[in-house]
Amino acid sequence: MLLVVAGGGATFAAEQALPGDFLYPLKVNLTEELRGALNFSTEAQADWAIERLERRLIEAEQLNVAQRLDERAKDQIERRVSSQAQAVVTLAAQLKARGQTAAAAGLESGIEAALRGHAEAMLSIISNNVHAADIAVGVTERAQATAEDRIETEHELAGKVSAEVKAAAEGKMNAASHKLAEVERFVNSKKGSVSAEIFAAAQARLTAAQAIFTQGKVDFEAGAYGEAFVAFQQAIRSAQEANIIIAAAERLHMESWIKIGPDATSTLMRQRDDDDELDDQSTTSTSVEILLDAAQKMRSDIRSRLEQRGRPAVEPGDGDDVADDASSSSSRELFNRTSVNTNTDVEIEAEDVKVNVNLNTNGSVELDF
Structure with missing residues (x-):
């Protein structure tokens, strides 16, 4: 603790550190651990779990843009993403064990949106780095697994007594309303600082979020509280993805955005599996190139x-050419x-x-x- 107080400049500098930098261990092993220890409420713990995972993904994007994403950095990022994703799974299980099923579903939904959004960011960066492609595919796969966990948790919530489901849906409706308003303000404030394509991509997600939110309100008024909860969760995810698009584009000076389509997850995972088989035969793996x-x-x-x-x-x-x-x-x-x-x-x-x-x-x- 003395180090943090006495070395405020060092800890501030460490916040900007990337994997491979001298101060990076201070960032992840000290300052982040201390921040996590100060989160006492369930909501704060869930928010920090999402933010900490996003930090690792943002670092991967920054390394890619800086042309520093080599195999060692990729392995380090993948280990930390895996470790922090597992921490999320553990926290979600703890929440469900305490009867906080709605909170667990919200945590899983938030992580899913973060994973999908940053996988798209990695694919949208102008790069033919195989390590960036590997990370993007792995993150996409993890997003799919998280989605499956979320769906299971939402089904578990829907099976509870009506009054509890109604309360959860009402709380999620309020959260979605605030999230959509917050993201709309953020997106509109950046219209002049991002490309037309980036702004359109974010607006499309935000428009989708608003339509889903409207449907959720219809479900809620009809007494379909389980369906309403799911819709409000989806609206928040879509708004969160819109936020990621603008933030990533501004941070990384991106001009265009690639959206992972509905069939892309299985395609990307299948391609990675095929590439792993090629690697076993000493053949160079592929990249988004x-x-x-x-x-x-x-x-x-x-x-x-x-x-x-x-x-x-x-x-x-x-820059050497390799035979295809x-x-x-x-x-x-x-x-x-x-x-x-x-x-x-x-x-x-x-x-x-x-x-x-x-x-x-x-x-x-x-x-x-």
């Missing part, structure tokens, strides 16, 4: 990327984009890879390569 710039044919800010198996992984600072591993042609819709509203076919050639990009009217990107 081709930046598709269709500015001259559409809008100046429409960009898209893809993850293609069999392409060489590029380490930070490594043969891969079969495929066509898959990986990512949905928010602000594309024209139906356009674009052919882009990058190095020795030719990619046909079909931008559909529903805002999706379909890749043939």
Whole structure:
């Protein structure tokens, strides 16, 4: 404690430290532990659990942008994300054991939104770093597992007596109302400081959140308290993701955003599993590595990327070419984009890879390569 008081400058500097920096152990092993020890209420503990996990994900994004995300840093981040995600699971179990099922569901919902939002941020950074892709896939997989836990907890809550479910739904409705208002103010305040595409992506999430919230109120008035609770949770997640989009774009100077589509989770996990098998055969794993710039044919800010198996992984600072591993042609819709509203076919050639990009009217990107 004396170190914290006497070395205030050091602890402040440590807050800015990233994995690999001299002060990073002070940040994660001292200052964060002390902050956690001072959270006594259930709400404070849950908020800190979400914030601490987000800190690790933000660090990964910052390292990626700074071209410092090497294998050692990736392993360190993955270990800490795993450890703190497990701490969330433990806290959720403790909350349920104490009969605080609604609080447990809220914690799981908040973690799910954080994981999904930051996985999208990692994929949206202009980078072909294989370690960033690996982290994004792992975070997406963890988000899916957290979603399954949340759904189970919500079902458990719905099975409780009506008065308890009603109280939980009413509390969540108030929380959602405040969250939507807070995020709306934040998003609107950043309209002039982020790109049009980033603002549109955040607005789309916020609009979805407002529509879901409205449906939740209809369910609540109809006495469907379990359904209302689920809807309010979803509205908060969507608003939280809108917040992440703006904050990440401003922090990392991003111009575009990739939304992970409904089928992307299983696709990304399957690709990672396939890459692991390739690694066992001493074959280089793949990465999200081709930046598709269709500015001259559409809008100046429409960009898209893809993850293609069999392409060489590029380490930070490594410009050497690696022979491609043969891969079969495929066509898959990986990512949905928010602000594309024209139906356009674009052919882009990058190095020795030719990619046909079909931008559909529903805002999706379909890749043939």
